[in-house]
Amino acid sequence: MNGHSNLTYPDVPATETSSSPFVGGARSMDAPGIAEAADYRSGEQGPMGLVSSPFADGLLGSGRSEADEAFGALVSELTDEGFDEAVQDLVDEAAGRHLTSAGTWSSEATGYLATGEVQNWMAELAAEADRMLEHVEQHFAARTPESLTDGEVDAALAELLAEAGPRLDGENFFGALARKAGSLLKGAAKLAKRGVAFAGRLVLGPLVGALRRIVPALLNWVLRKALNLLPENMRNDAAALAASFGITLPTAPTAPAAAATEPVPAGAADPAAGAEPTAGAALAELFDAHLAEAVLGGDQPATSRLTAEAQVTVEEDGRSAVAGLDAARATLTEQLAAAETGSVLTTEVEQFIPAVMAALPLIRAGIRVIGRDRVVGLIARPLAELIKGRVGPDATKVLSRAIADKGLALLRLEAESATDGRLGAEALVSMLEDTIRAVGELPAESLAEPLRVRAELQEAFGEAAARHLPAELLRADLDTNEIDGESAVWVMMPRGPGRRYRYRKCSRTFPVRISRNVARAVVLADGGTLEQRFLDEGTAGWPAEAEVHLYEALPGTHLGQLAASEDRADTSEFELLTPGTAALLLGQPGVGRAGYGVGRRYFRVVPGRGWRHPRQFKRAVVVLVLTGPRPVLRVHLRLSERAAHRLTELLAQGADVRIVTGFRSLILGLAKQSLPARIARQAQRTPDVALTAEQTQTLAAAVGERMVVAVAQQLRSLAPALAAAARDPAEGLTLTFEFGFADRAALAAGRPDAPNLTVRPGRHRD
Known part of the structure; x- marks a missing residue:
């Protein structure tokens, strides 16, 4: 975007001596012995019998190409990233x-009552x-798919949403x-019009009835x-997720957002960030x-099984690896203190x-090859030696006081500052x-070499x-500090x-005092910028003054847990803290940390006085x-109310030049940052559709450029519609770019037709 423009739009996107780090010098690491450790459930996570296969025998087997095509077409029609987000x-x-809730009950009853x-x-x-x-279901009870007219379903649902009021605002689960x-x-209806016989014989009421029966299982x-x-x-691949429950489904290769070897520009999201599957996407x-x-x-019996499983009481018991890690942390903390x-x-x-291994599934492959007991034996004794000078009541109390002094006000550690050694033992x-x-x-070959393990x-x-x-x-000579x-x-x-730490x-x-240039360079998860x-939140001038809080994920972390514990924040306030963003924002x-998984880090900007902090909306759908x-x-490009009026x-x-420049910045940012992965995820859900990383990047780049051209070509003709949408009481406005392709080969080759561009008031998803 032109640096002089005030218009911004969303979406841019043997014995060995080891040095102890403690004051006091080096300690000897004796050759470790191998002891029998606690039971380790290699390769198993959670109740794998949770879901029964819903698939009728032979539906997806060979010789059923029509069924295959119908199944893929319907799954593609059902795909909705808005539903993924809602889940x-x-x-x-x-x-x-x-x-x-767990914080309001005694420790004995916590899990059950919460x-x-x-x-x-x-x-x-x-x-x-x-x-x-x-x-x-009642509205469409006896209607057949062929009888539906264009727009009838959307009109009926719009009426339902209007009658229901804000509870069904289109953005939440309902x-x-x-x-x-x-x-x-x-x-x-589409399948019926294409002559799919078994779809054509259906009436619509039972279809919605099937949806009603499966929703409790989803919840x-x-x-x-x-x-x-x-x-x-x-994984966000439906076939891979279904296979983990014994379900057979056509597979499609995963297409990452960008090549892992590409450098990450300062302030940009991690190249693989957009490809990270959320739990919501996997469940959807x-x-x-x-x-x-x-x-x-x-398959009524399979649907009935799902319905029955939804009635089973969920209890947080020892089957949870995260709950097991909670207990193991608490036990070891008491033992050290x-x-x-x-x-x-x-x-x-x-x-x-x-317990740590069980809660970290990514580490299991190598350990299964080498053997759990061998790995435990290699590292247990050296770790025990490294902390031996810091265990016991006196030593852990010293650690506790030092830690509490660092976090008295922010982390509310006053009561833990000197009463016992819990804080210090927890740090160990x-x-x-x-x-x-x-x-x-x-990797397994490294775990097989004891000296390599010692070095790590x-x-x-x-x-x-x-x-x-x-x-x-x-x-003093320790050079591993990450914060200057x-x-x-x-x-x-x-x-x-x-002690349920999340x-x-x-x-x-x-x-921080964040300049506009820095805010413009910090790219957020949706491809938009901090600027x-x-x-949108009402900052009055630059540089903007704020505080930045930092967080790190543990096994089992959900953003909702951060939001509930941090001043009732919203999950949309937490963004991945990459090294580039940490350099720009904090110096x-x-x-910062690259990528996802346990240990990933988030930042949250707490606004200065006079700001409001509304829930963030999805900048593009x-x-x-x-x-x-x-x-x-x-591609639905959704502008905030402020951006619409500007x-x-x-x-x-x-x-006009400033407007096109602004759109160019946000559209090409979207095309580079998040569009490739979002296209790939949706393509993966359709059997026999596979787009490589290179294909999705080529397609996204072509789509982005055609979007910019469409804005430039139609800006003057769209001016009345843009002005009317800005005046409308609905929040913000949506520009929808619809691209057609000659066939699937044209999609894979990145050859879209010129888009149809429409403008509507409010925020739309389709």
Whole structure:
């Protein structure tokens, strides 16, 4: 964007000596012995019997090409990234409610009672969803798919949403579920018009009835995911997720957002960020597969099993690897604080290691090859030796006081400053946990070499010490500090008697004065920039003053838990903290982390006085329709109310060049940052459609350039519609670009037709 323009738009996107890090020098690491550790459930996560296959025998088998095509077409029609987001919001909300509730009960009853409260809330959602879908089912009860006219479904659903009021605003779960019902009806109509016989014989009421029966199962999965009773490493490929439950589904290769070897520009999101599958997307994909099979296969027994499973009470018990890690942390913390000074707690560390491994699925492959006991034996004794001078009541109290001094005000650690050694012992446990994770993530060939393991352990433990203990407790020559200047510690949160820690928070906050150029360079998850967010939130001038808070994910972290614990924030306030963003925003590149998974970091900007901090909306919505011979791609570009009014001001001034420059910046940012991965994820859901990373990047670039050209060509003719949309009471406006393709080969080659461009008031998804 032109630096002089005030118009911004969303979406731019053997014995070995090892050095102890503590003051006091080096300690000897004796050759470790191998001890029997606690039971480790290799390769298993969560209740794998949760979901039964819904697929009718032979539906997707060979010789059923018509069924294959119909199944793929219906799943493609059902695909809706807005529904994915709504399901993810439910996961976050449930996780946050559970964590908040757990803090209000005694430790003995915490899990049972907190889970019961969230189940009651989920039951209310299920009842309301059922009432809404019952209304839709009755409206279309005896209609056949062929009888639907163009626009009829959308009109009926719009009337339903209008009557229901703000509870069904189109952005939350109920609005997304209404859209899902509409997609199901329209998908059935399209299949009927194409002559798919089994779809043509259906009437529409039972289709919505099938949707009603499966929704409780989805909400049950949401609750289980929020309680970490489903696998952490669910892929966003529906076929891979379904296969993890024994379901056979056509597969398509994953297309990453960008080549992993490409450098990350300062301030930009990690290249792989857009390809990271959320729990919401994974659950929504599985839901769509079940729904399509229930409709096309008529498998009533499978649907009945799903319905029955949804009635089973969810209990957070020992099956959760995260709950097991909670218990193991608490046990080891007590053992370290109560030990005799100078003890080498090898057995205790050996018992802790499997709990860490069980909660970190990505480390299991190499360990299965080498053997759990061998890995435990290699690292338990050295780790116990490294902390032996810091265990016991006196030593852990010293650590506790030093840590509390770093986080008294921010982390509310006053009550823990000198009463016991819990804070200090927890810091030691965090150091051990991080070191175990780093060693466990080594490939099998590295784990097989003891000296390589020792080297990784030495480096990882030193880095962990610098994160979790104040600098004055560490050797002066230790060069693993990630933050320059005033030292900081990462403390497990939220604090409370239950010790159900779900994230870490940095004890240091960063007061910042952010220039407009820096804000413009910080790219957010949706491809927009921090500048656009600041302007939408009402910042009055530059540089903008704010505070930046930092967070780190633990196994089982959901953003809803951060939001519930951090001043009732919204999940949209938390953004990934990459090294580039940390350098731009804080001048501290070392505190950033690239990629996802356990250990990923987030930042939250707490606005200065006079700002408002509304819930962020999705700046762009992408819809890929692959149900017909000619694919269609729609990109809905959604402007805030402020940006809409600024646009009309510039139109009135005749500042066309500045307007096109602004659109160019936001559109090409979208095309580079998030559009490739979003196209790839939607394409993956359709059997026999596979786009490589190079193809999605080529396609996104072509789409972005054609969007800019369309704005330039039609700006003057669209001016009245833009002005009218800005004056409309609906919040913001939406520019929809609809691209057609000659066929799927043209889609793969990145050859879109010129788009149709429309303008509507409000924020639209389709």
